[in-house]
Amino acid sequence: MAASIGIAIFPSDGDTYQTLLKNADAAMYAAKGDTSSAYRFYTPDLRRTVARKPALDEDLKHALDNEEFVLHFEPQVDVKSGRVVGAEALIRWQHPERGLLSPKAFMPLAEQTGQVVAIGAWVLTQACREAAAWSDGPAGPLNVGVNVSPLQLNLPNLVEVVRDAVGNSGLAPGRLCLEITETAVIKASELNLQTLSDLHREGVILALDDFGTGYSSLSHLKDLPVDIVKVDQSFVSGVFNDPADAAITEAIITLAHGLGHDVIAEGIESQGQFDFVRRHQCNFVQGYLFSAPMPGDQLAEFVAKSRFV
Ligand code: C2E
Ligand code: MG
Ligand code: MG
DSSP states (O other): OOOOEEEOOTTTTOSSHHHHHHHHHHHHHHHHHOTTOSEEEOOHHHHHHHHHHHHHHHHHHHHTTTTOEEEEEEEEEETTTOOEEEEEEEEEEEETTTEEEOHHHHHHHHHHHTTHHHHHHHHHHHHHHHHHHHHHSTTOOOEEEEEEOHHHHTOTTHHHHHHHHHHHHTOOGGGEEEEEEHHHHHTOOHHHHHHHHHHHHTTOEEEEEEETSSOOOHHHHHHSOOSEEEEOHHHHTTTTTOHHHHHHHHHHHHHHHHTTOEEEEOOOOSHHHHHHHHHTTOOEEOSTTTOOOEEGGGHHHHHHHOOOO
16 A cells, blocks of 8 residues: 655645645645655645646547657767767657646656556557668667556566567567666566566667656666666766766766676766766766757658768
């Protein structure tokens, strides 16, 4: 069992019984949605989020059928050669009224309602299809990264979903990299670990996303069948102004290499950050310095003209 607690304080968060209860309720829902905490204090922006929820929830039900989701791809660069060797698929929702929505605006909701399972299957199919098309084009074979949500990881049939997506697209399984967050893995049951091993056996690459932001123990990392560790951008962004971030980034790279994994640094925005991770033998990089995420049909041209040395 788990408990989620919302806290509203008299009189700053409300001076009537009804307002206090309503605000505590909003805080409680925020606590539920936030996997890292069991309680939340009320803040005024929570009410706004909660007030927005029902409409978005309703729209989300039809978004797949209405074909409102699109994938953008963020190029990933091989540090040694300076060439683009792959791209991470990132979902966006082309909402009819609200415009292009970032995954942060709707994926937590999709996770809560379970819709993430169907959306995730669509992302897998679409990403494999687009990546297979690149391979036949002038860009040649590229890897494609797909984010897998915690709920998807719990599916007993995830291996089949992945096998179908790869098989129907004609993409080589070794070109697909599934990104699993550290938080999802911490909650991993025996079933999850078995799923990861089975995926590995299918020839799919596994990456641990946002590494360093969760609370996984190092023994976890030792036992997980992952190939790549992604250093979270919150560390990378601070390598210059925060000695602790620099130390953590360096330590994660050394640790991952020691365990035989490759390392991708995310969120590289400056030449200095690139130089730092390159100096510490990071294998791959991605971030706005190289390119923001772009529609799939622009990727081939970008790959052909780009070399980062
Ligand atoms: P993530 O997997 O860690 O993806 C990286 C995020 O950082 C992306 O945000 C990307 O646009 C952003 N980013 C990339 N380079 C830079 C940079 O240089 N500076 C800064 N400040 N940001 C950068 P985005 O697209 O908003 O995605 C946010 C998160 O949503 C992703 O984090 C991922 O966890 C989740 N997500 C995205 N697509 C999917 C999906 O298809 N399925 C699932 N389950 N989650 C997804
Ligand atoms: Mg990712
Ligand atoms: Mg990440």
